[in-house]
Amino acid sequence: MAETPTHQFPTAPLALPAQPDRTGGRAIGVLLVHGFTGSPASMKPWAQALADQGYAVEVPLLPGHGTRWQDLNHVSWTDWCTEAEAAFDRLREDCEAVVVGGLSMGGSVALRLAETRGTQVSGVVLVNPFVSSMRTELHALPVLKHLVPALRGVANDIKKPDQNEHGYDRLPLKGLAEVTAMWKVVVPDLKLVTQPVLYFRSNDDHVIDVSSSPTILHGVASADIEERTLNNSYHVATLDHDAERIFAESAEFVARVTAP
Template identity: 45%
Template sequence: MLLCHGFTSDPASMRPWGEHLRDAGFNVIAPLLPGHGQTWQVLAKSTWQEWYGRLEEALDEALALGRPVFAGGLSMGGSLCLRLAEQRGGDLAGLVLVNPAIFDDKPQGFLAPVLRYVMPSVAAIGSDLNKPDVREKTTARTPVAAYASLRRLWKVTRPELARVTVPLRIFTSAQDHVVSPRNSAVVRAGVRSKDVESTVLPRSYHVATLDYDAETIFAGSAEFMERQLAKARSVHD
């Protein structure tokens, strides 16, 4: 399982998920994307192409193990995994997406390319959690330049969703203050995957991998992967 964290975050938000899958018998790779895990100023200098490039490198590392590879992502991690499925779907056995982002419904978002020059950063977007005692590790602020690059990722990924044909498992929080749940509906409507299963997470906000419904994601993704592997074995037999 190749796990991809979200924008301004780092693999710590993937750790409990990865540990669950490891204990279930899967190998897990969770790369740190370029610019992330440092200051917002460092993140501001990175681009979606660099983030995607690192994910592609990690896919090659996973494929080198000689086993079927799944990809899973949270928020922007879901965006990048969808792009991976568009570009290299033949290398993937399936996708697991948690609150995937594919568009921004905030009206001021389109101004990001211009705002970056007068307002280099805005308040942090991390830790949208229902659990009161948990914090997500993110940059202290959100760099507008990197956000503008993220929007460009959506601009190339959304029109090509029909290229996604791999089995898909989507988990969507009923209440999300960062990514509208409508993003998941757009993904479902756009892909051409024949096997698509969706689950609503009633008690979690955006960072659902660290929230109340995390076990639903963990167990559901393990079950999804086992089922896809069993299907593949039955075809070969």
């Protein structure tokens, strides 16, 4: 009998309540979306830092994650967006304003929410978002995904010692093909993103190349957009040396873009 995978902390979703007494009597929400093959563990310190400022925070566990890597070969990118939308709607029920944020592939999901939900999204925070690639081998995915189930994983690209995002040690190729399929929808619609955008990018990233930066910065229609470089972090910057800076500057951003 096959072993039944379980969701155990810290891969489980997180839901932290608003504390309006810390935010001028207003309930403000933040949705944080983890990356491909990762888990909410990569976002937990960030979520807690925002919660400590009084913000309600939701960190959903995206379908196919937190169990076995094989499960990522049986979900679609729309499943990830549906789960994020459900978390977003939970925040909107209790909050006056909601900001969305994402790490890596989670950045694509956050951008899709900004595209489809319009003014319901007050702002977007991105950390090393993954919306494009210059790697030519991705062109082989439509065929390769049927021949090879997975390649060596990309989890824990973190400069700081003793950190763990609790991601998969394999890179499922059918799942990766869903990531690239999402790009074909998200990137052409970037012009629909008019909300303020705060973009953190690591100078030294061993998972994604630099192409996502111009794709987003030149694609969105936001008048309020800023890219900030991280000089002491790798891809999973939310667990790396620059994490405290991300936490502090994103909290300032949330306060600014949700101000009455």
